[in-house]
Amino acid sequence: xxxxxxxxxxxxxxxxxxxxxxxxxxxxxxxxxxxxxxxxxxxxxxxxxxxxxxxxxxxxxxxxxxxxxxxxxxxxxxxxxxxxxxxxxxxxxxxxxxxxxxxxxxxxxxxxxxxxxxxxxxxxxxxxxxxxxxxxxxxxxxxxxxxxxxxxxxxxxxxxxxxxxxxxxxxxxxxxxxxxxxxxxxxxxxxxxxxxxxxxxxxxxxxxxxxxxxxxxxxxxxxxxxxxxxxxxxxxxxxxxxxxxxxxxxxxxxx
Amino acid sequence: xxxxxxxxxxxxxxxxxxxxxxxxxxxxxxxxxxxxxxxxxxxxxxxxxxxxxxxxxxxxxxxxxxxxxxxxxxxxxxxxxxxxxxxxxxxxxxxxxxxxxxxxxxxxxxxxxxxxxxxxxxxxxxxxxxxxxxxxxxxxxxxxxxxxxxxxxxxxxxxxxxxxxxxxxxxxxxxxxxxxxxxxxxxxxxxxxxxxxxxxxxxxxxxxxxxxxxxxxxxxxxxxxxxxxxxxxxxxxxxxxxxxxxxxxxxxxxxxxxxxxxxxxxxxxxxxxxxxxxxxxxxxxxxxxxxxxxxxxxxxxxxxxxxxxxxxxxxxxxxxxxxxxxxxx
Numbered sequence: 001x002x003x004x005x006x007x008x009x010x011x012x013x014x015x016x017x018x019x020x021x022x023x024x025x026x027x028x029x030x031x032x033x034x035x036x037x038x039x040x041x042x043x044x045x046x047x048x049x050x051x052x053x054x055x056x057x058x059x060x061x062x063x064x065x066x067x068x069x070x071x072x073x074x075x076x077x078x079x080x081x082x083x084x085x086x087x088x089x090x091x092x093x094x095x096x097x098x099x100x101x102x103x104x105x106x107x108x109x110x111x112x113x114x115x116x117x118x119x120x121x122x123x124x125x126x127x128x129x130x131x132x133x134x135x136x137x138x139x140x141x142x143x144x145x146x147x148x149x150x151x152x153x154x155x156x157x158x159x160x161x162x163x164x165x166x167x168x169x170x171x172x173x174x175x176x177x178x179x180x181x182x183x184x185x186x187x188x189x190x191x192x193x194x195x196x197x198x199x200x201x202x203x204x205x206x207x208x209x210x211x212x213x214x215x216x217x218x219x220x221x222x223x224x225x226x227x228x229x230x231x232x233x234x235x236x237x238x239x240x241x242x243x244x245x246x247x248x249x250x251x252x253x254x255x
Numbered sequence: 256x257x258x259x260x261x262x263x264x265x266x267x268x269x270x271x272x273x274x275x276x277x278x279x280x281x282x283x284x285x286x287x288x289x290x291x292x293x294x295x296x297x298x299x300x301x302x303x304x305x306x307x308x309x310x311x312x313x314x315x316x317x318x319x320x321x322x323x324x325x326x327x328x329x330x331x332x333x334x335x336x337x338x339x340x341x342x343x344x345x346x347x348x349x350x351x352x353x354x355x356x357x358x359x360x361x362x363x364x365x366x367x368x369x370x371x372x373x374x375x376x377x378x379x380x381x382x383x384x385x386x387x388x389x390x391x392x393x394x395x396x397x398x399x400x401x402x403x404x405x406x407x408x409x410x411x412x413x414x415x416x417x418x419x420x421x422x423x424x425x426x427x428x429x430x431x432x433x434x435x436x437x438x439x440x441x442x443x444x445x446x447x448x449x450x451x452x453x454x455x456x457x458x459x460x461x462x463x464x465x466x467x468x469x470x471x472x473x474x475x476x477x478x479x480x481x482x483x484x485x486x487x488x489x490x491x492x493x494x495x496x497x498x499x500x501x502x503x504x505x506x507x508x509x510x511x512x513x514x515x516x517x518x519x520x521x522x523x524x525x526x527x528x529x530x531x532x533x534x535x536x537x538x539x540x541x542x543x544x545x546x547x548x549x550x551x552x553x554x555x556x557x558x559x560x561x562x563x564x565x566x567x568x569x570x571x572x573x574x575x576x577x578x579x580x581x582x583x584x
């Protein structure tokens with residue numbers, strides 16, 4: 001188990017955005033977190049990564065309790081994530097976006113930075129090379145020197161993934177990675193996600209596009225902040241309650 | 256690929272062009288006392304150098320998305336603490352100037368922690384009142400600080416005979432300070448600050464500690480503000496609360512904005528244009544605010560990226576016209 005979530009609850013005033021949620025992520029798997037609009041999927045991500053603190057519940061990562069840790073601490077433990085909207089630094093170039101995301105290695109000391117020593121320059125050069133490698137992997141190498149906010153939507157989303165990969169995560173949380181992409185871009189993104197999984201990274205995907213379910217080993221369905229089903233993609237597709245949640249009671253398959 | 260430059264700034268062309276500007280500026284400035292003997296012009300140059308340290312440090316803080324409207328008050332902390340130590344305890348100004356700067360830095364770090372929770376105009380609002388508070392405290396302790404009339408008779412660095420040694424002292428101080436801040440801006444620390452400014456959520460998600468970086472940069476900014484203020488008091492022999500109040504801060508902000516916030520050279524160019532140039536038509540002194548307001552309007556509407564972007568803007572306009580003509584032919 002790389003990630004264990006138990007009794008996770010977040011209340012905004014009287015409204016429970018997430019209530020008593022329990023799920024696990026097994027090492028090396030892709031877990032899909034799906035649900036209709038407003039089900040609380042993004043809130044779950046924000047709770048896991050310390051953007052907001054849970055009202056109740058416990059989050060363990062690699063057996064360590066990380067509940068209530070701050071965002072940058074969670075990132076340093078090796079949890080990378082993307083954002084649904086505004087996934088990048090708009091005024092940096094594509095390359096700078098990735099270079100800026102390399103924060104994890106013991107970074108150079110102040111005096112090295114200040115006097116621009118060989119150690120500092122080698123360190124930055126190493127980061128640069130690794131960044132270019134990531135950009136090649138996701139297919140953004142050709143636009144590396146262009147401004148991030150001048151890129152089309154699909155590229156920006158992809159850059160969000162590249163940025164998250166620069167954190168060298170063991171667990172990657174992707175918030176609607178293919179939303180608003182064209183079919184070519186979707187194919188490319190799915191390929192990148194598969195490659196990432198093959199390199200040993202566990203992934204949690206939030207999506208309401210059913211196409212992404214092909215990739216998942218397991219799927220957790222939430223609605224109104226509560227888990228309503230869990231299982232393989234096939235099981236989920238045949239689950240009546242899931243269909244009802246997505247299509248409404250009137251379209252029950254029984255009828 | 257390995258021969259590609261590590262570009263932590265927007266473009267390397269921009270960097271070279273900035274370097275040439277700085278080098279030329281330093282040489283020209285160092286030659287000023289050789290050709291100009293007027294003490295008034297030397298005086299203006301010295302004050303310009305003081306303001307260059309202050310505005311450059313203000314912009315460094317602003318790159319992290321903070322908008323501190325108490326920067327002149329931090330100059331005041333440096334100036335008053337340094338002046339009082341040398342006046343009442345007889346310490347050498349050479350010692351009290353760095354002490355004043357370090358005290359300003361200490362206060363900057365101290366308020367940096369609560370300030371790191373604030374953003375946008377909440378930050379601006381709280382910092383305005385903090386700056387006003389500092390001025391009020393200085394006025395309230397009039398017995399030691401001279402109150403609203405100001406503190407006079409501060410021991411100086413080189414006596415009052417000639418302004419030339421001061422000029423070289425301030426030139427060296429400004430060059431060293433600006434160089435230090437230049438190195439910081441284009442280091443990974445500077446990159447992290449710009450990342451925080453653009454999106455603190457994304458910055459947090461890649462492991463940048465927002466609060467820590469913001470506190471550090473505020474400390475550094477306040478150090479240089481305090482340094483500028485302390486050195487100024489040891490040159491001017493006097494300091495008064497009107498030098499460090501809200502209006503003084505707004506002038507600093509104005510120099511940065513008019514010069515160009517997005518560029519390291521911005522505050523330097525802005526200070527020269529807005530502080531130095533109006534001094535030479537002092538006969539129009541009462542119209543200076545109006546002329547400045549007019550200039551500000553022009554800058555905001557026609558050159559929103561500041562005076563520093565003007566050459567590039569003109570170049571692009573000329574190029575655009577040329578291409579249009581080529582197309583029509």
